[in-house]
Amino acid sequence: MTIQPNSVTPLKAEQMQECNHQFLYDVAYGLSSSPKRLQSKYFYDKKGDRLFQQIMALPEYYLTRCETEIFEHKTAQIAEAIKVDNSAFDLVELGAGDATKSLFLLKYLSEQKEKFSYMPIDISGNILEILNDKLHANLPELEVVCLEGEYFEMLNKVAKLSSRRKVVLFLGSNIGNMEFNEAEVFCAELRKKLNKGDVVLVGFDLKKHPQTILDAYNDASKTTALFNLNLLERINNELDANFNLQQFEHYQNYDPLTGACKSYLISLADQKVSLADTEIKFDKNETIYMEISQKFSVSDIENLAINSGFMPIDTIMDDKKWFADAFWLAT
Numbered sequence: 001m002t003i004q005p006n007s008v009t010p011l012k013a014e015q016m017q018e019c020n021h022q023f024l025y026d027v028a029y030g031l032s033s034s035p036k037r038l039q040s041k042y043f044y045d046k047k048g049d050r051l052f053q054q055i056m057a058l059p060e061y062y063l064t065r066c067e068t069e070i071f072e073h074k075t076a077q078i079a080e081a082i083k084v085d086n087s088a089f090d091l092v093e094l095g096a097g098d099a100t101k102s103l104f105l106l107k108y109l110s111e112q113k114e115k116f117s118y119m120p121i122d123i124s125g126n127i128l129e130i131l132n133d134k135l136h137a138n139l140p141e142l143e144v145v146c147l148e149g150e151y152f153e154m155l156n157k158v159a160k161l162s163s164r165r166k167v168v169l170f171l172g173s174n175i176g177n178m179e180f181n182e183a184e185v186f187c188a189e190l191r192k193k194l195n196k197g198d199v200v201l202v203g204f205d206l207k208k209h210p211q212t213i214l215d216a217y218n219d220a221s222k223t224t225a226l227f228n229l230n231l232l233e234r235i236n237n238e239l240d241a242n243f244n245l246q247q248f249e250h251y252q253n254y255d256p257l258t259g260a261c262k263s264y265l266i267s268l269a270d271q272k273v274s275l276a277d278t279e280i281k282f283d284k285n286e287t288i289y290m291e292i293s294q295k296f297s298v299s300d301i302e303n304l305a306i307n308s309g310f311m312p313i314d315t316i317m318d319d320k321k322w323f324a325d326a327f328w329l330a331t
Helices: 013-031 046-056 062-071 075-083 100-110 125-138 151-161 179-193 209-215 223-239 298-307
Strands: 006-009 090-094 116-122 145-148 165-170 201-205 248-254 260-267 271-275 279-280 287-294 308-316 325-328
Touching: 013 062, 013 271, 046 062, 046 125, 046 223, 062 075, 062 209, 062 325, 075 090, 075 100, 075 201, 075 209, 075 308, 075 325, 090 100, 090 151, 100 179, 100 279, 116 151, 116 287, 145 151, 151 179, 151 201, 201 298, 209 248, 209 260, 223 248, 223 260, 248 279, 248 287
Parallel strands: 006 145, 090 116, 090 165, 116 145, 165 201
Antiparallel strands: 201 325, 248 260, 260 287, 271 279, 308 325
16 A cells, blocks of 8 residues: 555544544443542543643653653664564554654654654554644655554554554553553553564653652643543543542652552542442542652663564663663564
8 A cells, every 4th residue: 555645544433433432442441440540541632632741841741851852862773673674665654643752763764764654653643633733834755654543553554554664652661650560561561563673662751869850740830730631521521521620639659669650530529420320439548559750770670582583783872861761672
């Protein structure tokens, strides 16, 4: 199939309906579990996208600045690590967002006349539209296919679109949004979707002073709190629930031994919430587990690669050594 420059693959109406059914199922299942939990992938509606853009610009939120430093100032080193055999390739980005960091790499590869296409994957159609406009303005000749949907489903589609070697970007420490065992399962499944010789670039937030990490997710402006609470608002708007956002409060903690940074919403009163045909009971001080942001050591990263069927080939860090982009080869 010929890849058309700057094209977008939108969800069809029946796919949208299926997504809403899945959203309802996941929310109902999570809130009927003990302890209650919601899936962080549903943070990203239009308002959620906007709030996350604000979070990335916060002075406390070092992650974006650290990885941007790597992509802006060590671009040639990144390019060398992903080229491997100098063959043409498809650059596939999972959770692409607005591609602020990867744009440095896209521009560099284009200037070097590398033969590649860019295939950003994101669950948010809104952010893909923003990305598509940005790429059209900055790199109009770049071959782009924007794919809206779940990572592995879209990777199957990518394999059908092109038989070229794959370079998969998974940036922003998105791997940290999983428990350790979930990350191993994810990476092993990712390996199954790739061929021998494909390369994966994974961004990892490294363990550091606990207060630095905690401040990044418990910012003074309370933007992260609004980001978490917005998921309740989205459930109200899209699933006809009746959460009172004033009756929930954001709470963040960090365990420096395990590297787990977890966010919760706390019910401030005994209350009941309607969702579809279900009434969900909350006790005062009961929690909803919202998200984990796992932090890693260098040995954690190497073990994760090997246990998942990859061979570590390079690691690039920012100058503070707070963040690492690890390069793995599918063997």
